[in-house]
Amino acid sequence: MAEVEVRDLAKNFGRVAAVRGMSFTARAGKVTGFLGPNGSGKTTTLRIVLGLVRADAGTALIGGVPYGRLARPRHTVGAMLEATGFHPGRRARDHLRVIADAAGIPGRRVDEVLAQVDLTSAARRRVRGFSLGMHQRLGLATALLGDPRVLLLDEPANGLDPAGIAWLRGLLRSLADEGRTVIVASHVLSEVAQTADHVVIVSAGQVRFAGPLDEIGSTNNALESAFLKLTAAAG
Amino acid sequence: MLPLIRSEFRKLSTVRSPWLLLAAGPLLVVAGVTGLVQSGGNVHDPATAGKALAHVTLAALFTLIFGIFAVAGEYRHGTVTDTFLSTPARGRVVAAKLAVYGSAGAVAGLVSAAAAVAVTAAWWSAKGGSFQLSAADSWRVLAGGVAVNIAFAAIGVGVGALLRNLAVAIAAALAWIALVEGIAGQLVGTGLARWLPFSASEALGRANMTGTAGFLPQWGGGLVLAGYAIAFAATAMVTTLRHDVT
Numbered sequence: 001m002a003e004v005e006v007r008d009l010a011k012n013f014g015r016v017a018a019v020r021g022m023s024f025t026a027r028a029g030k031v032t033g034f035l036g037p038n039g040s041g042k043t044t045t046l047r048i049v050l051g052l053v054r055a056d057a058g059t060a061l062i063g064g065v066p067y068g069r070l071a072r073p074r075h076t077v078g079a080m081l082e083a084t085g086f087h088p089g090r091r092a093r094d095h096l097r098v099i100a101d102a103a104g105i106p107g108r109r110v111d112e113v114l115a116q117v118d119l120t121s122a123a124r125r126r127v128r129g130f131s132l133g134m135h136q137r138l139g140l141a142t143a144l145l146g147d148p149r150v151l152l153l154d155e156p157a158n159g160l161d162p163a164g165i166a167w168l169r170g171l172l173r174s175l176a177d178e179g180r181t182v183i184v185a186s187h188v189l190s191e192v193a194q195t196a197d198h199v200v201i202v203s204a205g206q207v208r209f210a211g212p213l214d215e216i217g218s219t220n221n222a223l224e225s226a227f228l229k230l231t232a233a234a235g
Numbered sequence: 236m237l238p239l240i241r242s243e244f245r246k247l248s249t250v251r252s253p254w255l256l257l258a259a260g261p262l263l264v265v266a267g268v269t270g271l272v273q274s275g276g277n278v279h280d281p282a283t284a285g286k287a288l289a290h291v292t293l294a295a296l297f298t299l300i301f302g303i304f305a306v307a308g309e310y311r312h313g314t315v316t317d318t319f320l321s322t323p324a325r326g327r328v329v330a331a332k333l334a335v336y337g338s339a340g341a342v343a344g345l346v347s348a349a350a351a352v353a354v355t356a357a358w359w360s361a362k363g364g365s366f367q368l369s370a371a372d373s374w375r376v377l378a379g380g381v382a383v384n385i386a387f388a389a390i391g392v393g394v395g396a397l398l399r400n401l402a403v404a405i406a407a408a409l410a411w412i413a414l415v416e417g418i419a420g421q422l423v424g425t426g427l428a429r430w431l432p433f434s435a436s437e438a439l440g441r442a443n444m445t446g447t448a449g450f451l452p453q454w455g456g457g458l459v460l461a462g463y464a465i466a467f468a469a470t471a472m473v474t475t476l477r478h479d480v481t
Contacts, residue, residue, distance in 0.1 A: 047480070073320065083481075
């Protein structure tokens, strides 16, 4: 069990205050929807949690430990970020094997996650031939590779067809039911309304709401109205 | 560290482009030696053999660009995010890349050296000269050339990690070699200019034991170039540790 805890996080890029004092906790066994307009500091916050960006103030801890001090990062956190890229000339299976090598993960696990995301038949193809949906599924496979206790996914349903979206919803649900901490950043509020237990709504670098989805109401309209109202009033 | 090195080797062995780049080295050597002979190089003059074998140093330009791909290439393709997620201790990533790319640079240097020996021997015998590999000078020039390839691979890793933009790093390295050192030489005189990295590499790759005009002696070139490689590597480690990957 590992919670993700963000306390008083702040980050400026030059004169742009991307994150202005953000605090929330994502609990184990729950799917936490992480919502916010473009420029709200959502992506920066995720990157700080993952040790990719250094915060100016505050803490971001995973199971009480910052990312850089995790003994086995890939076994603790599985991340799927929008900006993650693939070398176009590399085969899908080799992309995963590169990461597996660095993390000490055996080769058969690579084949397991490829099967889980239904990329087995494309495993030996070079990534340059992949569709958007295939890119996304490879990114998801990368996140699942270490069988991590925490999943941090940024727009995971992007490019998936309806069957894929339904499958992903089931996957996130079952991962959370296994006791893992699942954080999903998404603009697709209708999906979040169906999947999330808790939501954290941010705008202009600050948290506007953090709590159970039930408090907002889990119908599609309720979440959207609350989101638009909370994020419009940002200052 | 071993898992990291295995990962870096796999990164290299699972794509084709770096190898195409390194293959250009021996080709350049063959073309260079051929050009030297065809343009009137005298195979009976012992100094000409040295000039032929010194093409191994010229081929190191490709090894430099190869080294630049180590870090700058990862930024270009967006794989740097996964690399630092796997290994948040970024200094170890740079160290692993230096080890792997340095080794590949050594292999590239050896292949270029073998090509140099083969094509030089072939042309010498075709032109009726006698090429003695056993001459001490030949071994020194070849060893120097291989050393330049190793150093340039390491310097390339450092330059790529500092600039983090593949096109800019390659352009900067080539512009430095083609323009900056030449101009600096004009401004400050060859006494100082011979301490610059490319001049040091020329010294390491071809000069004799006491130094030719405008160049350090071979051992001096080697020390200076090693110093540059260490300085670039250290700076690269420090800047990589602090950099925000956005």
